[in-house]
Amino acid sequence: MINDEQVEVLLLDMLEKYGYxxxxxxxxxxxxxxxxxxxxxxxxxxxxxxxxxxxxxxYFKRFVEQITVNVTEMFRDPAFFKTLRNDVxxxxxxxxxxxxxxxxxxxxxxAYSISIILKELNLLHKALIYATDINPAVLEKASxxxxxxxxxxxxxxxxxxxxxxxxxxxYYTAKYSLAKLVPELxxxxxxxxxxxxxxxxxxxxxxxxxxxxxIYFDRDLQHKVIDLxxxxxxxxxxxxxxxxxxxxxxxxxxxxxxxxxxKIWRKVS
Amino acid sequence: MACEALIIGGxxxxxxxxxxxxxxxxxxxxxxxxxxxxxxxxxDSLLPDLLSGKTRLxxxxxxxxxxxxxxxxxxxPSDYHLLIENDRSFSLDFSEKINYSRPSIDxxxxxAAEVYKDKLVCMLLSxxxxxxxxxxxxxxxxxxxAVIQDPKSAQVSYMPAQAAENVKIDxxxxxxxxxxxxxxxxx
Ligand SMILES: C[S@@+](CC[C@H](N)C(=O)[O-])C[C@H]1O[C@@H](n2cnc3c(N)ncnc32)[C@H](O)[C@@H]1O
Numbered sequence: 001m002i003n004d005e006q007v008e009v010l011l012l013d014m015l016e017k018y019g020y021x022x023x024x025x026x027x028x029x030x031x032x033x034x035x036x037x038x039x040x041x042x043x044x045x046x047x048x049x050x051x052x053x054x055x056x057x058x059y060f061k062r063f064v065e066q067i068t069v070n071v072t073e074m075f076r077d078p079a080f081f082k083t084l085r086n087d088v089x090x091x092x093x094x095x096x097x098x099x100x101x102x103x104x105x106x107x108x109x110x111a112y113s114i115s116i117i118l119k120e121l122n123l124l125h126k127a128l129i130y131a132t133d134i135n136p137a138v139l140e141k142a143s144x145x146x147x148x149x150x151x152x153x154x155x156x157x158x159x160x161x162x163x164x165x166x167x168x169x170x171y172y173t174a175k176y177s178l179a180k181l182v183p184e185l186x187x188x189x190x191x192x193x194x195x196x197x198x199x200x201x202x203x204x205x206x207x208x209x210x211x212x213x214x215i216y217f218d219r220d221l222q223h224k225v226i227d228l229x230x231x232x233x234x235x236x237x238x239x240x241x242x243x244x245x246x247x248x249x250x251x252x253x254x255x256x257x258x259x260x261x262x263k264i265w266r267k268v269s
Numbered sequence: 270m271a272c273e274a275l276i277i278g279g280x281x282x283x284x285x286x287x288x289x290x291x292x293x294x295x296x297x298x299x300x301x302x303x304x305x306x307x308x309x310x311x312x313d314s315l316l317p318d319l320l321s322g323k324t325r326l327x328x329x330x331x332x333x334x335x336x337x338x339x340x341x342x343x344x345x346p347s348d349y350h351l352l353i354e355n356d357r358s359f360s361l362d363f364s365e366k367i368n369y370s371r372p373s374i375d376x377x378x379x380x381a382a383e384v385y386k387d388k389l390v391c392m393l394l395s396x397x398x399x400x401x402x403x404x405x406x407x408x409x410x411x412x413x414x415a416v417i418q419d420p421k422s423a424q425v426s427y428m429p430a431q432a433a434e435n436v437k438i439d440x441x442x443x444x445x446x447x448x449x450x451x452x453x454x455x456x
Contacts, residue, residue, distance in 0.1 A: 004355065026360040028352035028380045033364070069364040215333050215349075215361045222334075244333055244346060244361050 002035045006046055010034065013054045020064065021197050024221030033067040040066075065137045069216065072106040073154070074113045074147075077243050078161035083262045085117045085163045088238050092206050098127040101205045101232065103196060104213035105131035108142025108189075109155075113162075114209075115185040116171060120164070124188055130203065132194035143191045145181040147172075152179050196225050201232040208233055211242035211263075219249065226250045233267050240264045270414070272300045272454040273388035274337070274353075276381055278374030278404070280307040280396030282424025286444055287394075288323055291342075293448035296325030299455045301337050303353075305345040305377045307370050307400070317344050333361040350376040353384050368400035378404025387412030390454060392447075394418045396428030405436045416440045418447070 007030060014020045022030065043049040052059045075081050092098045098118075105111050111131040118124040133139050147155075156168035172179040194202070196213070208229050214222050229239055230252050239247065239256065241263045247253050256265035279286065283306055294302075308316065321328035324342065331343040337357045345351035349361040351372050367373035378391050378401060391408045393401045395418055405415045415438050420426035422443045432438060442450055 026352075026354065028354050028360050029362040029364070032352070032362070032376070032380070069362065071363050071365055212363050215363070219334055244349060246332075249334075 002031060002038055002046070004031070006050075007031050007034060010050060010053065013050065014060070014063075017054045018057075018060060019198070020195075022067070024197065024218050024224075025216055026218055029069070029216060030067060033069070037063065037066045061136075065135055068135050070106045070135065070138050072109045072212075073151070073158070074109040075155060075158035075162045075164075076110070078158050078163075080240070080243070080262060080264075081113060081117065081158075081162035083259065083264060084114070084240075085121070087259065088207065088240075088264060089117060089121055089123060092238075093121065093123050095206060096126065098123060098207070099203060099205045100127060100129045100207045100209070101203070102129060102131040103133075103194070103208065103210040103229075105133050105139075105142060105191070106135075107138045107147075108145065108191065109147065110209070110211070111142065111189050111191075112145065112181055112185050113159075115189060116159070116164070117162075118188070119184070120166065124184075127188050129189045130205075131189055131191050133191075134193065134195045134197075136193055139191045139193060143186070145183075145186050146175075146178045147181070149174055149177050149179045196228065197221065201228055203232065204234050205232055206234055206237045207240070208237070209240040211240065211245070214241060214245045223250055226252060230255070230267070235267055235269075237267050238264055239267065271388055271456055272390050273385045274300050274303060274381060275390045275392065275451060275454065276303045276305065276377060277392045277394065278305045278378065278396075278401040279394030279418075280370075280374075280398060280400065280425070280428055282395030282397075285395075285424065286418060286447070287320060289444055290447045290451070291320060291324040291326075293452075294324055294326060295452050295455060296340075297455070298326065298340060298451070300339050302326070302342045302451075303331070303337070303345070303351070303377065303381070304342060305351060305372050305374045307372075307374075307396070308347055320344065331359045331361075333359060335359050345372040345377065347372070352376060352380040355384055357384070368398055370398070370400045374401035375404040379407045382408040382411040382413055385411075385413065389413035390416060392416040392418070392442075393429055393432050395423035395425050397425045399428065399431045401428060402431045402435050405432050405438075409437060414439045416442060416450070419443050 118127050159168045172181050257268045326342045328342045352360045417429040417432045420430040
């Protein structure tokens with residue numbers, strides 16, 4: 001079992017050696033992930049594990065990939081996507097160019113879901129989705145636009161619950177056990193790496209989504225990241241968080257007005 | 270032993286037990302109760318409402334980063350694992366399902382075991398899979414107390430029976446004795 005002190009040691013190593021700062025992450029989840037990797041890779045001892053991480057950049061890469069949680073799906077929380085479809089995106093339709101930042105996009109399922117809604121609202125041609133993540137491996141997977149065929153049934157159900165009315169299977173072609181999304185859906189997505197802890201604002205957006213990422217950060221880091229979003233969001237723009245995340249405790253909350261029953265806030269001042 | 274937290278895990282057949290036990294709990298327990306039960310996705314907000322009508326204790330869904338307080342019953346939200354931090358606050362985790370389950374009872378038991386050590390009591394109720402059994406092992410390893418519902422009284426005996434087979438259980442309780450046991454943990 002990896003203990004708290006050992007977690008601290010590894011986090012400091014990573015900061016010193018590689019400049020990756022995980023010290024503001026919630027410890028319980030981080031410890032679970034580190035312990036999982038430690039066992040998975042049959043490490044001989046903590047010393048060996050530690051040495052490998054700081055001495056072997058390839059293993060460090062694996063470490064980052066494994067301690068971040070990348071679970072995601074298309075149209076996860078259908079009610080949320082329904083609100084995007086019916087309320088948020090139509091309001092943004094009046095802009096000549098709709099800029100969207102999806103932070104912590106993981107393997108891309110969320111980005112493609114938004115693409116589908118934009119397409120159905122006839123807004124895709126004038127939209128740009130910047131989908132970013134800290135983990136290069138998930139971005140690589142995201143840009144391929146290929147997902148397990150076996151998941152399509154669930155995704156199709158989510159899509160319908162989210163207000164979709166077309167034939168979901170028209171959005172992909174089946175190839176062996178994979179579903180390849182039609183290329184059009186990718187045409188307006190830019191996948192690139194961005195670390196919410198250390199990287200700066202890189203544009204102004206009308207919609208920023210960051211769902212199920214803040215739960216991994218402690219309160220201080222959450223506030224810092226919300227600051228970053230605030231600096232990157234245009235007046236009257238929208239900020240969307242995960243179902244169990246909130247803006248409520250941020251000092252910036254008073255600048256925002258929440259859409260009823262949803263974790264979506266509009267920047268009103 | 271001063272109990273600092275009680276965690277109750279359950280799956281199929283456990284809701285009935287909770288509905289029978291909660292009304293008999295004292296309203297001034299000196300520790301929090303954390304409930305992790307498997308249920309269908311999307312049935313989220315129903316459970317806290319359902320349970321709060323049955324007890325004098327305050328019932329709420331656990332929020333991420335929320336400080337855990339005595340006198341409350343916290344329910345793990347559906348579709349997230351519920352973890353506990355050293356500073357006695359909750360955090361949520363959307364990682365892979367464990368034992369086909371999210372929330373997973375193992376995940377909460379294990380995280381809590383390290384935090385509360387010998388001041389933790391974990392109770393496993395009726396259920397049809399073995400989620401929670403490993404967690405109970407970890408609880409024991411950190412000096413905590415492992416309790417199960419008597420498999421004979423369980424609608425689905427598999428879960429407590431697996432625990433009985435694999436873990437050195439401290440107490441095996443019938444439904445009638447559970448509330449009394451919990452009340453006596455209070456100081
Ligand atoms: C659980 S996934 C959420 C995926 C998706 N947004 C959803 O809700 O389904 C969390 C993602 O956040 C990313 N992440 C973690 N720390 C990050 C950081 N410092 N900067 C950017 N992304 C980060 C992880 O790599 C992972 O892909």
